[in-house]
Amino acid sequence: MLRKNRLFTPGPTPILPxxxxxxxSYAMHHRTADFRALFSRVLADMKDFIGxxxxxxxxxxxxxxxxxGSVSNLTSFGDxxxxxxxxxxxxxxxxxxxxxxxxxEVVSAPYGETFSLEEVxxxxxxxxxxxxxxxxxxxxxxxHDVKGIADLTRKTEALLVxxxxxxxxxxxxxxxxxxxxxxxxxxxKALMIPPGLAYCAIxxxxxxxxxxxxxxxxxxxxxxxxxAAAKGExxxxxxxxxxxxxxxxxxxxxxxxxxxLVAGRDALIAxxxxxxxxxxxxxxxxxxxxxxxxxxxxxxxxIQSPTGIDSGAIVKQFRESFGxxxxxxxxxxxxxxxxxxxLGYYDYLDTIGILAALEHVLASVTGKPVTYGTAxxxxxxxYAGARxxxxxxxxxxx
Amino acid sequence: MLRKNRLFTPGPTPILPxxxxxxxSYAMHHRTADFRALFSRVLADMKDFIGxxxxxxxxxxxxxxxxxGSVSNLTSFGDxxxxxxxxxxxxxxxxxxxxxxxxxEVVSAPYGETFSLEEVxxxxxxxxxxxxxxxxxxxxxxxHDVKGIADLTRKTEALLVxxxxxxxxxxxxxxxxxxxxxxxxxxxKALMIPPGLAYCAIxxxxxxxxxxxxxxxxxxxxxxxxxAAAKGExxxxxxxxxxxxxxxxxxxxxxxxxxxLVAGRDALIAxxxxxxxxxxxxxxxxxxxxxxxxxxxxxxxxIQSPTGIDSGAIVKQFRESFGxxxxxxxxxxxxxxxxxxxLGYYDYLDTIGILAALEHVLASVTGKPVTYGTAxxxxxxxYAGARxxxxxxxxxxx
Numbered sequence: 159m160l161r162k163n164r165l166f167t168p169g170p171t172p173i174l175p176x177x178x179x180x181x182x183s184y185a186m187h188h189r190t191a192d193f194r195a196l197f198s199r200v201l202a203d204m205k206d207f208i209g210x211x212x213x214x215x216x217x218x219x220x221x222x223x224x225x226x227g228s229v230s231n232l233t234s235f236g237d238x239x240x241x242x243x244x245x246x247x248x249x250x251x252x253x254x255x256x257x258x259x260x261x262x263e264v265v266s267a268p269y270g271e272t273f274s275l276e277e278v279x280x281x282x283x284x285x286x287x288x289x290x291x292x293x294x295x296x297x298x299x300x301x302h303d304v305k306g307i308a309d310l311t312r313k314t315e316a317l318l319v320x321x322x323x324x325x326x327x328x329x330x331x332x333x334x335x336x337x338x339x340x341x342x343x344x345x346x347k348a349l350m351i352p353p354g355l356a357y358c359a360i361x362x363x364x365x366x367x368x369x370x371x372x373x374x375x376x377x378x379x380x381x382x383x384x385x386a387a388a389k390g391e392x393x394x395x396x397x398x399x400x401x402x403x404x405x406x407x408x409x410x411x412x413x414x415x416x417x418x419l420v421a422g423r424d425a426l427i428a429x430x431x432x433x434x435x436x437x438x439x440x441x442x443x444x445x446x447x448x449x450x451x452x453x454x455x456x457x458x459x460x461i462q463s464p465t466g467i468d469s470g471a472i473v474k475q476f477r478e479s480f481g482x483x484x485x486x487x488x489x490x491x492x493x494x495x496x497x498x499x500x501l502g503y504y505d506y507l508d509t510i511g512i513l514a515a516l517e518h519v520l521a522s523v524t525g526k527p528v529t530y531g532t533a534x535x536x537x538x539x540x541y542a543g544a545r546x547x548x549x550x551x552x553x554x555x556x
Numbered sequence: 557m558l559r560k561n562r563l564f565t566p567g568p569t570p571i572l573p574x575x576x577x578x579x580x581s582y583a584m585h586h587r588t589a590d591f592r593a594l595f596s597r598v599l600a601d602m603k604d605f606i607g608x609x610x611x612x613x614x615x616x617x618x619x620x621x622x623x624x625g626s627v628s629n630l631t632s633f634g635d636x637x638x639x640x641x642x643x644x645x646x647x648x649x650x651x652x653x654x655x656x657x658x659x660x661e662v663v664s665a666p667y668g669e670t671f672s673l674e675e676v677x678x679x680x681x682x683x684x685x686x687x688x689x690x691x692x693x694x695x696x697x698x699x700h701d702v703k704g705i706a707d708l709t710r711k712t713e714a715l716l717v718x719x720x721x722x723x724x725x726x727x728x729x730x731x732x733x734x735x736x737x738x739x740x741x742x743x744x745k746a747l748m749i750p751p752g753l754a755y756c757a758i759x760x761x762x763x764x765x766x767x768x769x770x771x772x773x774x775x776x777x778x779x780x781x782x783x784a785a786a787k788g789e790x791x792x793x794x795x796x797x798x799x800x801x802x803x804x805x806x807x808x809x810x811x812x813x814x815x816x817l818v819a820g821r822d823a824l825i826a827x828x829x830x831x832x833x834x835x836x837x838x839x840x841x842x843x844x845x846x847x848x849x850x851x852x853x854x855x856x857x858x859i860q861s862p863t864g865i866d867s868g869a870i871v872k873q874f875r876e877s878f879g880x881x882x883x884x885x886x887x888x889x890x891x892x893x894x895x896x897x898x899l900g901y902y903d904y905l906d907t908i909g910i911l912a913a914l915e916h917v918l919a920s921v922t923g924k925p926v927t928y929g930t931a932x933x934x935x936x937x938x939y940a941g942a943r944x945x946x947x948x949x950x951x952x953x954x
Binding site: 179 | 565567570577579581588621623744752775793796883
């Protein structure tokens with residue numbers, strides 16, 4: 159059959175058609191009233207998308223750039239910082255802290271698991287200046303307990319910095335209520351546009367820290383960006399076409415909420431949660447094991463490869479037979495698991511389709527028969543159950 | 557009359573239609589064979605575009621990001637560096653050096669002028685670790701003598717770093733022959749695509765310096781990017797849609813050279829040189845003064861506002877009457893000059909059109925009569941002269 163190219167990777171994700179059009183037709187200079195209007199509208203909308211009253215910055219870089227900025231703007235050489243890591247992105251926090259000369263303490267958990275809050279509490283000594291963590295660890299499909307961690311940091315001098323690059327738009331995060339000081343996202347995730355923009359929201363206590371933090375920074379100087387943003391501009395040339403795409407994506411999210419961006423964001427989160435639930439049900443019905451069963455994220459589902467099968471063969475078969483790009487494990491996890499994304503622009507047909515394809519792929523790579531429809535039926539039951547429950551509780555049915 | 561929106565700003569510049577289409581239709585994951593092929597092809601083509609055999613990096617950021625990387629990868633805290641500045645972008649080098657704790661020595665020239673090579677030689681003491689300069693200073697329209705500066709640095713331990721963000725594709729630069737160690741460009745300039753990518757070529761002696769340079773860096777860690785690029789990848793998520801646009805733009809430049817990218821790049825430079833020559837002739841025929849008469853760049857022409865006229869009124873009139881966005885002066889130069897760009901996707905009709913519009917704008921803001929056709933005729937004469945000369949010398953006529 160014809161094979162459409164489809165991304166099921168946890169970033170880049172499928173691009174919203176309205177964003178593609180906006181991006182292609184946009185050609186505005188960035189120091190004009192028209193662009194300032196777009197820029198200011200996007201920044202205001204991003205507050206609703208993130209769920210914060212704090213100032214938001216959107217920069218031209220990948221998410222790693224704003225992760226670096228969160229280290230360089232908030233620390234000085236020699237500062238003690240606490241990194242919570244249970245995957246490749248947690249390890250990036252550790253490496254960033256070291257690159258800027260911080261004394262990095264680590265709380266780690268095995269890949270696919272999350273942290274003991276007791277251990278976090280134990281290592282959160284009064285000299286810790288900042289705590290760095292992921293909301294969802296994209297390399298393992300695990301969700302971390304941001305609220306539980308914030309309950310510990312809020313009472314201390316330590317700032318809490320959360321990489322929610324795959325968490326925003328897939329997980330309910332009460333950024334201001336919990337006391338998250340910096341929360342970070344990326345354009346190519348739940349926001350349904352290409353990579354090239356990263357964003358963050360910054361609490362007043364984090365802005366205050368920047369006054370004394372001494373690590374060198376220039377391109378990612380958050381205070382300079384905030385000053386420019388107050389005038390509807392960015393400090394350096396913004397990625398204008400991606401801003402136009404972001405504006406279109408936020409309009410789409412608003413439409414999902416019948417004109418209310420916050421409601422639309424909640425609907426987008428519920429959409430990812432349901433797609434994840436369907437996928438977990440489907441995979442488990444086929445006898446497959448989840449990689450992060452105790453704390454699965456809604457952004458993506460990481461599924462263990464059957465014993466003796468390199469997950470690379472599964473990834474390859476998905477691509478060759480169905481044009482579907484799913485993600486392999488990263489680093490040491492390569493070959494052990496494959497990852498199917500739910501964040502952003504995925505619907506029922508996408509979710510059912512990839513599970514049906516999984517049945518064929520599994521039969522092919524294991525050489526064992528599969529009862530076709532097993533994963534699909536389990537996913538349908540999860541879908542029908544969620545609709546039934548929404549109707550019973552009067553909440554919005556996805 | 558109908559007013560089409562047209563950018564005559566020295567970045568962002570008008571976007572190549574083929575790049576817009578490529579950008580809109582591209583949706584490939586960055587860890588796939590398809591993207592690796594695009595990535596590697598673009599990096600190889602960029603060597604020809606820049607005119608170097610050195611390794612090239614293309615990163616997701618504005619040009620300022622790679623300027624920062626050139627400081628952080630090549631210096632250590634306390635290093636003495638020499639900044640040559642005659643405009644807003646030269647001042648950015650100074651600020652970047654200070655941000656990373658370098659001991660910054662400065663050779664400056666008034667806005668609109670260039671440096672005394674004698675003064676550069678004088679300040680280029682043996683302890684200078686790097687020299688930072690612009691090829692063309694976009695804020696004043698001045699061209700600096702990169703070859704003359706390289707002749708001084710090549711014999712010393714000092715690395716030469718050239719911000720050619722508006723210089724590449726508008727100026728002949730013999731990067732390897734002269735001994736330029738780092739040369740920097742941006743996507744939204746002569747390359748005719750939106751902002752969001754910055755690039756650089758790095759000499760072996762600069763790669764070597766990075767082994768001992770200690771300034772903190774992570775997102776702009778050039779050595780990590782080089783290692784990833786050898787495998788057809790970027791260290792962090794690349795701005796995929798802009799890469800697709802860049803591939804299309806490089807194909808267009810190759811077509812300009814009848815299949816030869818270097819010849820196409822030379823044609824693009826000659827195109828900017830001719831548009832600049834036409835614009836200078838037109839402006840001067842109207843009695844206007846150039847802002848950088850002794851060393852005008854081909855990337856843009858900066859024209860002084862007539863005595864008593866705020867150049868903001870000229871910029872406004874261009875926009876309101878003709879939909880044409882020209883640039884005002886920056887910082888202290890605001891109100892004193894306006895800037896018309898020639899870098900990238902401009903042709904004869906664009907150049908003649910903006911000069912004809914200038915005649916109406918000038919009549920309107922000064923309230924004095926203008927003999928219509930004065931600037932246009934001077935530009936036509938410059939064009940005809942250039943064609944005649946090209947025919948006489950057997951070089952490619954633009």
